[in-house]
Amino acid sequence: xxxxxxxxxxxxxxxxxxxxxxxxxxxxxxxxxxxxxxxxxxxxxxxxxxxxxxxxxxxxxxxxxxxxxxxxxxxxxxxxxxxxxxxxxxxxxxxxxxxxxxxxxxxxxxxxxxxxxxxxxxxxxxxxxxxxxxxxxxxxxxxxxxxxxxxxxxxxxxxx
Amino acid sequence: xxxxxxxxxxxxxxxxxxxxxxxxxxxxxxxxxxxxxxxxxxxxxxxxxxxxxxxxxxxxxxxxxxxxxxxxxxxxxxxxxxxxxxxxxxxxxxxxxxxxxxxxxxxxxxxxxxxxxxxxx
Numbered sequence: 001x002x003x004x005x006x007x008x009x010x011x012x013x014x015x016x017x018x019x020x021x022x023x024x025x026x027x028x029x030x031x032x033x034x035x036x037x038x039x040x041x042x043x044x045x046x047x048x049x050x051x052x053x054x055x056x057x058x059x060x061x062x063x064x065x066x067x068x069x070x071x072x073x074x075x076x077x078x079x080x081x082x083x084x085x086x087x088x089x090x091x092x093x094x095x096x097x098x099x100x101x102x103x104x105x106x107x108x109x110x111x112x113x114x115x116x117x118x119x120x121x122x123x124x125x126x127x128x129x130x131x132x133x134x135x136x137x138x139x140x141x142x143x144x145x146x147x148x149x150x151x152x153x154x155x156x157x158x159x160x
Numbered sequence: 161x162x163x164x165x166x167x168x169x170x171x172x173x174x175x176x177x178x179x180x181x182x183x184x185x186x187x188x189x190x191x192x193x194x195x196x197x198x199x200x201x202x203x204x205x206x207x208x209x210x211x212x213x214x215x216x217x218x219x220x221x222x223x224x225x226x227x228x229x230x231x232x233x234x235x236x237x238x239x240x241x242x243x244x245x246x247x248x249x250x251x252x253x254x255x256x257x258x259x260x261x262x263x264x265x266x267x268x269x270x271x272x273x274x275x276x277x278x279x280x281x
């Protein structure tokens with residue numbers, strides 16, 4: 001079953017409630033090109049039968065920004081994590097919580113299966129360790145772009 | 161008064177703790193557990209006055225934690241903090257003995273409204 005993604009307004013509303021700020025992200029449909037996002041992190045989306053139905057991805061800047069802002073961490077330290085391409089476990093745990101909250105919005109979209117999110121990991125690990133090769137060859141994504149706490153970032157929702 | 165926060169996410173435990181303070185419960189002692197199994201053990205050793213638990217956790221889920229607690233005759237007030245909001249899950253939680261569900265995302269005011277009655281001295 002195809003997974004419909006939230007519109008930009010719904011995502012901005014959720015992020016404002018979580019982070020206390022309207023990030024003003026914009027949204028566009030498009031083809032999947034994993035090479036266009038730097039060091040992506042993601043959470044698999046599974047339905048009530050534990051089948052994978054999609055994945056939420058964020059590039060390094062968006063992931064560190066969202067996780068760090070949720071935890072109210074200092075920007076300087078977050079920028080260091082981006083520069084060193086080495087986000088802390090706490091930041092990744094926090095972005096996992098952001099994605100978890102995003103499922104609430106996805107579950108309100110008519111026609112969507114009820115989904116929950118798996119813990120966030122590097123996309124490379126999801127594809128290799130969790131055997132989710134389909135992500136590389138998926139055809140359609142919804143991409144959200146905006147100015148996150150630490151700079152321009154990308155979040156994508158890809159339906160299996 | 162003592163509050164047990166049971167969630168496998170360290171980030172979420174910190175957020176709940178922070179929101180408790182923002183909601184005016186900064187004077188209450190907080191203890192934490194990473195899953196339902198540890199939550200059950202912590203309930204025995206710490207005797208919390210209120211339990212705030214996630215639903216989806218490894219080892220033992222929140223609903224299994226609640227079932228085990230109530231099976232022992234433990235009536236500690238128990239609330240779920242969760243993204244799981246289907247009518248079926250809500251009904252299962254209440255039938256199992258949950259006192260309330262606090263849906264994510266939540267504000268300090270919403271938390272205060274849900275838990276205030278259980279923490280009055």
